[in-house]
Amino acid sequence: MTKLIGMTPSRRTLLKGMAATASALALPGFVQAQSSAPIKLGFQLHRTGIGAAYGRWYERTTQAALKVLNDQGGINGRPVEVIFEDDGTDPKRGAEVVEKLASQAGCDAIFGPLFSHVVNGSAPRAGELQVPYLVCSEGFHVASGKLNRWTMQPGITDVRAQVSSMAPWVAANLGKKVTMVFPDYAFGHDHRDYFTAAIEAQGGEVIKHIAIPPTETSFTRYLPQIPKETEVLYHVMVGPAVLTFVKELGEFYGTGTRPEIFGFIDSLEAVDTASPGLEFLEGTHFWEGHCRVKQADASEHEAFYRMAVGVDDTGASVSDSKDVATYAHMFSTWETLFVLKKGMEAAGYQTTADRQKLIEAIEAMTNMPESMEHPQGAKVFNGKTHQVFGHQSISKVEGGKLVRVHMTSIEDGMYEDAVDYTTMSF
Amino acid sequence: MDFGPFLLLALMEGMVMAAVLALTAVGLSLVFGVMRVVNVAHGEFFMLGAVIAWFVTHFMPGPPAVAFAAALVICPLLVGGIAALSDTLILKRLNYDPEATIVATIGLSYIFQQTALTFYGPDARPVLAPFDLRIQLPWFGYSGYKIAVVFAALAILLAVWLLMTRTRAGLIMRATQLDRNTARAFGINVDRVYAAVFALGAGLAAVAAVLIVPIQQAHYLMGHDPLLLSFIVVIIGGLGSLRGTLVAALVIGLSDGVISVFFSPTLAKILATLLVAMVLVFRPQGLFGTKP
Numbered sequence: 001m002t003k004l005i006g007m008t009p010s011r012r013t014l015l016k017g018m019a020a021t022a023s024a025l026a027l028p029g030f031v032q033a034q035s036s037a038p039i040k041l042g043f044q045l046h047r048t049g050i051g052a053a054y055g056r057w058y059e060r061t062t063q064a065a066l067k068v069l070n071d072q073g074g075i076n077g078r079p080v081e082v083i084f085e086d087d088g089t090d091p092k093r094g095a096e097v098v099e100k101l102a103s104q105a106g107c108d109a110i111f112g113p114l115f116s117h118v119v120n121g122s123a124p125r126a127g128e129l130q131v132p133y134l135v136c137s138e139g140f141h142v143a144s145g146k147l148n149r150w151t152m153q154p155g156i157t158d159v160r161a162q163v164s165s166m167a168p169w170v171a172a173n174l175g176k177k178v179t180m181v182f183p184d185y186a187f188g189h190d191h192r193d194y195f196t197a198a199i200e201a202q203g204g205e206v207i208k209h210i211a212i213p214p215t216e217t218s219f220t221r222y223l224p225q226i227p228k229e230t231e232v233l234y235h236v237m238v239g240p241a242v243l244t245f246v247k248e249l250g251e252f253y254g255t256g257t258r259p260e261i262f263g264f265i266d267s268l269e270a271v272d273t274a275s276p277g278l279e280f281l282e283g284t285h286f287w288e289g290h291c292r293v294k295q296a297d298a299s300e301h302e303a304f305y306r307m308a309v310g311v312d313d314t315g316a317s318v319s320d321s322k323d324v325a326t327y328a329h330m331f332s333t334w335e336t337l338f339v340l341k342k343g344m345e346a347a348g349y350q351t352t353a354d355r356q357k358l359i360e361a362i363e364a365m366t367n368m369p370e371s372m373e374h375p376q377g378a379k380v381f382n383g384k385t386h387q388v389f390g391h392q393s394i395s396k397v398e399g400g401k402l403v404r405v406h407m408t409s410i411e412d413g414m415y416e417d418a419v420d421y422t423t424m425s426f
Numbered sequence: 427m428d429f430g431p432f433l434l435l436a437l438m439e440g441m442v443m444a445a446v447l448a449l450t451a452v453g454l455s456l457v458f459g460v461m462r463v464v465n466v467a468h469g470e471f472f473m474l475g476a477v478i479a480w481f482v483t484h485f486m487p488g489p490p491a492v493a494f495a496a497a498l499v500i501c502p503l504l505v506g507g508i509a510a511l512s513d514t515l516i517l518k519r520l521n522y523d524p525e526a527t528i529v530a531t532i533g534l535s536y537i538f539q540q541t542a543l544t545f546y547g548p549d550a551r552p553v554l555a556p557f558d559l560r561i562q563l564p565w566f567g568y569s570g571y572k573i574a575v576v577f578a579a580l581a582i583l584l585a586v587w588l589l590m591t592r593t594r595a596g597l598i599m600r601a602t603q604l605d606r607n608t609a610r611a612f613g614i615n616v617d618r619v620y621a622a623v624f625a626l627g628a629g630l631a632a633v634a635a636v637l638i639v640p641i642q643q644a645h646y647l648m649g650h651d652p653l654l655l656s657f658i659v660v661i662i663g664g665l666g667s668l669r670g671t672l673v674a675a676l677v678i679g680l681s682d683g684v685i686s687v688f689f690s691p692t693l694a695k696i697l698a699t700l701l702v703a704m705v706l707v708f709r710p711q712g713l714f715g716t717k718p
Binding site for chain 2: 216217240277
């Protein structure tokens with residue numbers, strides 16, 4: 001014991017010396033940061049794990065957006081750097097990644113995660129560290145008020161708005177007795193809760209909910225639970241087994257009679273709609289956040305975005321036609337990056353001390369017109385709920401290709417505010 | 427759906443599962459029976475089989491059936507080779523000490539998983555089935571390939587059984603299983619037997635994976651479930667007993683099929699795990715195992 005005590009002062013002296021040296025070294029860096037040092041943004045990336053297909057394309061989209069952004073002169077005259085960090089699509093690692101990006105890499109803001117369990121696991125840590133955390137996850141968890149003032153979703157419409165805006169079309173065109181197949185976790189539960197409510201508002205009903213664990217690899221055993229009187233089969237599935245799910249659905253119905261099928265493209269993201277075994281999808285409908293196949297009326301911004309990311313007119317990579325994009329979702333990373341740019345410019349962002357000003361600047365945003373910064377289409381941002389609202393597309397498989405048959409208006413998806421984050425303290 | 431067709435579908439799903447499970451679990455059981463090694467890396471041998479099957483079918487020209495047949499031959503050989511190498515380089519050096527081999531195979535499983543992630547990537551990739559046949563029953567459609575999997579698995583299991591009971595190699599393996607030292611005294615090269623058994627066990631997992639990969643997809647994390655289920659089967663059947671493993675695979679596969687169709691797949695897993703607990707409490711040597 002005496003030995004330990006004897007050691008303490010010398011160690012303290014040593015630490016003092018180190019701290020002094022470190023601050024002396026850091027000082028010129030700090031001065032420089034105010035002038036021309038790059039703005040550092042952290043990207044929480046699903047590079048591995050069940051979200052890997054999304055991660056691959058989110059990284060490409062962000063790199064493309066970053067190049068455009070820096071070619072335009074960066075943010076506030078400073079170049080921008082994005083640090084990608086893999087979270088393994090795992091909530092526990094997600095929180096660690098937020099910590100690493102904020103504390104170790106010293107990022108000014110963090111963005112990019114999609115999977116809702118990762119967002120739910122990471123957002124509290126972002127709030128504790130007081131770092132702006134801009135998610136691209138579609139979950140209702142942001143607008144529900146469950147998260148915190150530092151977490152926002154300005155790049156993609158949430159599930160509640162998506163399903164509410166489409167339910168009237170489904171009820172009017174496909175049928176009113178619906179069976180839902182969804183993944184059994186936060187994201188799937190948003191589908192279950194809000195589509196069920198929305199279809200009931202249209203005089204329809206969900207006659208059966210079939211929840212499937214997101215790690216499931218075999219699906220045939222769930223399909224007999226679909227009641228015979230089902231008029232519309234509503235499916236949404238995620239993870240590496242999505243192709244298996246859709247194939248087994250096709251095998252199950254075969255050439256026999258089947259209900260109308262309305263799916264979320266999530267069940268087929270990164271999968272070629274012309275894959276063998278998917279022929280039965282002909283004539284079925286899909287939700288798309290952003291049309292995978294270039295539509296006849298595509299805007300110049302959409303064309304520019306598609307070219308910049310490196311996606312061909314059918315939705316696959318220009319360098320490998322077998323590498324199909326997660327096109328319906330990945331625009332959110334592009335748009336979020338440009339929201340960050342706009343927010344930082346409005347806030348006069350200089351250092352991490354201005355993070356709070358950045359949040360306030362984004363909260364003040366409202367209309368986001370269709371533009372190069374918003375290639376998916378016009379949007380309206382609600383600063384109180386931290387959630388953006390945009391157009392949704394319903395596409396039909398015709399000749400193996402997804403063709404848009406309906407586009408919802410922004411107002412179709414609006415609902416009453418469940419929270420006012422602007423009244424919360426930082 | 428009515429009860430009859432419902433049950434039929436449940437049994438068909440159960441049979442497919444039982445067939446693949448039997449192949450995987452027999453490999454695990456063989457390794458434990460002969461070598462007394464609890465191979466935690468068994469699930470990763472399964473995964474390697476699937477991943478190599480993707481490479482083979484992807485780069486092999488010609489119709490899918492030929493590419494698939496090639497995968498069916500190449501994958502077990504390659505995976506068996508990797509297993510034999512792991513045995514000679516690692517397990518042998520540990521003198522097959524039970525605790526040390528468990529830790530070593532856990533380490534191996536991470537190495538295999540990360541190697542697959544590095545060279546194959548994080549994506550799930552499909553392998554084309556050798557033929558495209560859909561059987562249309564009046565109530566539902568079913569994949570013809572899945573039924574072929576059941577028969578292929580039966581044929582392979584029969585071959586393993588013949589190998590173990592009717593050939594000289596099988597005799598040597600059984601002799602080594604019975605008493606390693608006496609076998610050595612009779613001039614059997616136990617080291618080579620061990621390497622061969624480890625390779626055979628891994629090869630069986632690889633074959634099972636090649637059969638399953640047109641139904642599921644090849645993914646670097648796919649080894650977890652087969653490992654868990656194989657352990658369940660092997661513990662219920664009795665470690666080291668091939669007959670017990672087959673019976674247990676059938677019980678687990680069919681009950682899983684029926685329970686998951688009529689109730690929920692989660693309940694099926696709960697009951698299987700409960701059964702393992704019961705077996706461990708009341709008959710620790712397993713249903714067909716002999717007391718040590």
